Amino acid sequence: MTNMRYLPHTPEDIAAMLKAVRIESLEGLFAHIPDDCRRQEALNIPEHLTEWELNDHMDTLAGSMAVSPEYKIFMGAGSYEHYVPATVSFLLGRSEFVTAYTPYQPEVSQGTLQAIYEYQTLTSRLLGMEVANASQYDGASSLAEAMLMAIRVSRKKAVAVSRAVHPYYRRVLETYFEPTDLEIRELPYLKDGTTDLNPLKNMDDLGGVAVQSPNFFGCMENVEDIRQTIDKTKALLVVCFSEPLAYGLYKNPGQCGADIACGEGQSLGIPRTFGGPALGMFASKMKYVRNMPGRLVGETVDLDGKRGHVLTLSTREQHIRREKATSNICTNHSLCALAAVMYMATLGGTGFKELAQLNYDKSEYLKNALTRAGLKLPFSQATFNEFVVEFPAGFKKTYQRLMKKKMIAGLPLDAFYPELKNHYLLCVTETFTKADIDMLVQEIKR
Amino acid sequence: MKELNELNFPDDVRYAESHEWARSEGDRVKVGISDYAQDQLGDIVFVELPEVGDTLGKGEEFGTVESVKAVSELYMPVAGEVVAINSSLEDAPEKVNNTPYGAGWMIEIKAENLSELDDLMDNDAYLGTLKG
Numbered sequence: 001m002t003n004m005r006y007l008p009h010t011p012e013d014i015a016a017m018l019k020a021v022r023i024e025s026l027e028g029l030f031a032h033i034p035d036d037c038r039r040q041e042a043l044n045i046p047e048h049l050t051e052w053e054l055n056d057h058m059d060t061l062a063g064s065m066a067v068s069p070e071y072k073i074f075m076g077a078g079s080y081e082h083y084v085p086a087t088v089s090f091l092l093g094r095s096e097f098v099t100a101y102t103p104y105q106p107e108v109s110q111g112t113l114q115a116i117y118e119y120q121t122l123t124s125r126l127l128g129m130e131v132a133n134a135s136q137y138d139g140a141s142s143l144a145e146a147m148l149m150a151i152r153v154s155r156k157k158a159v160a161v162s163r164a165v166h167p168y169y170r171r172v173l174e175t176y177f178e179p180t181d182l183e184i185r186e187l188p189y190l191k192d193g194t195t196d197l198n199p200l201k202n203m204d205d206l207g208g209v210a211v212q213s214p215n216f217f218g219c220m221e222n223v224e225d226i227r228q229t230i231d232k233t234k235a236l237l238v239v240c241f242s243e244p245l246a247y248g249l250y251k252n253p254g255q256c257g258a259d260i261a262c263g264e265g266q267s268l269g270i271p272r273t274f275g276g277p278a279l280g281m282f283a284s285k286m287k288y289v290r291n292m293p294g295r296l297v298g299e300t301v302d303l304d305g306k307r308g309h310v311l312t313l314s315t316r317e318q319h320i321r322r323e324k325a326t327s328n329i330c331t332n333h334s335l336c337a338l339a340a341v342m343y344m345a346t347l348g349g350t351g352f353k354e355l356a357q358l359n360y361d362k363s364e365y366l367k368n369a370l371t372r373a374g375l376k377l378p379f380s381q382a383t384f385n386e387f388v389v390e391f392p393a394g395f396k397k398t399y400q401r402l403m404k405k406k407m408i409a410g411l412p413l414d415a416f417y418p419e420l421k422n423h424y425l426l427c428v429t430e431t432f433t434k435a436d437i438d439m440l441v442q443e444i445k446r
Numbered sequence: 447m448k449e450l451n452e453l454n455f456p457d458d459v460r461y462a463e464s465h466e467w468a469r470s471e472g473d474r475v476k477v478g479i480s481d482y483a484q485d486q487l488g489d490i491v492f493v494e495l496p497e498v499g500d501t502l503g504k505g506e507e508f509g510t511v512e513s514v515k516a517v518s519e520l521y522m523p524v525a526g527e528v529v530a531i532n533s534s535l536e537d538a539p540e541k542v543n544n545t546p547y548g549a550g551w552m553i554e555i556k557a558e559n560l561s562e563l564d565d566l567m568d569n570d571a572y573l574g575t576l577k578g
Contacts (some may be wrong), residue, residue: 290492290512315517325515 057330062382066408070274073408075365076137076427077216077385078166078242080267083431088269088342097131097338103297106310113309116120116334117297120280121342126247126344126352128254131285133294135337136280136329139264140172142208143240145282145293146262147173150208150236151182152291158183161210161233162195164215165243167416186213193219193379193388197229206235212263213239214246214417217425218386219379227257231250236260236288243267244281244385248356254284259361260284269338269343290316293327296409359385361426362437369441378423388413388420391444395422402443409440426433453481458484458497461564462524463575466563467547468523470563471554475524478551479511479542481575487513490542493535495552501527508553511542520552524562530554 009017013029014026023029049057052288059242066073068081103109103116115193116134123132134144147159147439149395161170163186177184188196195211209230214219227237240422241263247253253261266272284292290313298312314320318330347355363385371377376390389410392397410426417423428437459467465483469476484490492512498566502508504525516571531553535541542550558564 315512315515320515321517324519433484 003080004304011348020210020389027336048189053435055080055421066403066406068431071406072432073406073438074426074428074432074440075408075411076243076429077230077297077411077425078168078220078264078266079272080243080245080385080427081272081431082245082267082269083427084269084271085343085346088339091338091342098335104309104311112338113297113311115338115341116332117299117309118345119337121296122341122344123265123281125402126244126252126281127258127281127283128247128252128263129258130254130286131289131292132281133292133296133322135265136282136294137333138252138276138278138280139166139262139266140169140280141239142262142264142280143169143238143280144173144176145178145329146175146238146240146281147208147210147294149260149284149288149326150238153236153288154207154234156205156207156234157181158185158203158206159210160187160203160206161183161209161219162187162189162202162211162215162308163192164195164217164219164221165210165212166216169212169240184380189215189217191379192222193217193381195226197222197226200226200229204233206230208236208238208260211242212241213256214243214250214384215243216242216387217379217383217388218383218427220246220383221249222254223251223256223258236330238262241281243384243386245352245356248352248354249360249384259288264294265336265340268340269346271337277333277336279333279340281340283327289313291326292316293329295330295332296428358430359428362430362432363387364427365434366437366441367427370435370444373441373445375444385429386425389424389426391424393422395424399422399424400442402440405443407440408445448485450482450573451554453485453512454547455481455569457569459547460568461572463522464521464523466521466523468555468563468566469547470560473556473560474529475557475560475563476551477508477523477527477555478481479520480544480572481546481553483518484543484550485545486537487516487518490539492540493542493552495531495533495535496528496530498531512534522555523566524555524557525559525573526557528553529556572578 038118063417073081103112106113120132136145161184187199190196209226211221213223215221223239230237236259237257238260239258244265246268249348261283263281265281270279283293295311296313297309300310302308316326317330318325367377367387370389377387378390379388399409410424413420413423414426459469461467461480465480467478467480490511490513494510496508502522504522506522507519508522509520511520532551
């Protein structure tokens, strides 16, 4: 191996270290590992590239993708195209924040701790909940953790999940539950695009009920009805989301009686980078805080009575409680959480509401234009910034033609819901102009 | 933490290896944690107790006790039905530190079989295990 500049140890360093531990060669360090556990052949990786060759390679890869703004992508389905204000990119780029990591030492981490505390505060307000954690990985793992929390609180063995929850979130939940004796029951969806609550009336043994609102079809769920339906049982109401901007316009989970609110925060100042990194938002009622997963920053005072922030209730966490911890994930997505708090603070309450209204109005504009063009919107329930359209059979050809014109006409739903053939999930956010939307409708009509 | 000879091990209760004490009071058994346990845990900030009416087996977990540095599970010293809980610990968990055998009691059990108390240790035997 040549001496590469990214490896910190020179051959002389290595020789000195080997001598100190009285081993002849590097290979000797691995002598205790059984042969059949060792890789015999060399790693199959390409030759190294120069920096300019590498840039060229990345440009070629990027050029093979359909990305905004070159493409007009009328697709959300869990990841949304929103404008990221310059304040967010600028603040997030500051080295004090970029290197944000587990702030175990309050004496050297007040900046990060305060930022996370503010993220928790704004998250609680946005979701209408009493306490929020410092974040989870993404919407899917947040939902899975929420259902495990509901099981811990209720001491029951089964949960019910709406089929209108994001299919990927449900898959992650299944993975979490697979090795356990816990049961997941699926709630079907109704003709109007909302969850069928009737099966709940015969289930008094549930530990949790989860719906997504707006759901995967973009429809607002009747969360308050679910609250009423399960109120006499031990089940916790878990309200999940993939588009938190909706709560600038619609009632938030807390106002609808949620015990736990969880979901994806990518919409809040985080670009759509091929599905990640994401932000798992997680909040609950205060009375359940000791059963909440994840990390929590609290406010306190120091010896002089000055305000300060520290990690709190750490006894729930893995490094203290071991296998009895509330979660085996003992970290958070700090940088993404910081982006979200900067985004929310930049918009403020009024800006957040205005942006939500803009998303709704533009989306309704496309809805109306498509209806006038004779297309069918199968679900009658109110939506936020995405909705389902039923196109005539053979729309796939039009879809391909549109793609050549750099427009993506939504997400085909039949891969996730085989019964929804020719159904597409379309999304419109503030980043689309009237001209963009008119162009899409015009091309669909042709 | 205190030396063993500074700790209090009364002889009117029986002790479990997991550091709970049990005191026979008529057909009921009162349960808490020993002076040694509270001293090891340090300042107790939260006690999670079962619901009245829960029936649990000997050795089953009936709750948790949380201090500033650790969380520990609480185990039933004898099998039976939980007939009372010390709900005052919700607001004053420090009672467990201050008077572990008195106001810091945790639950009252209607024992299935009072003779299970005989399987627990007396204060001398318990002190012996602590001295190792």
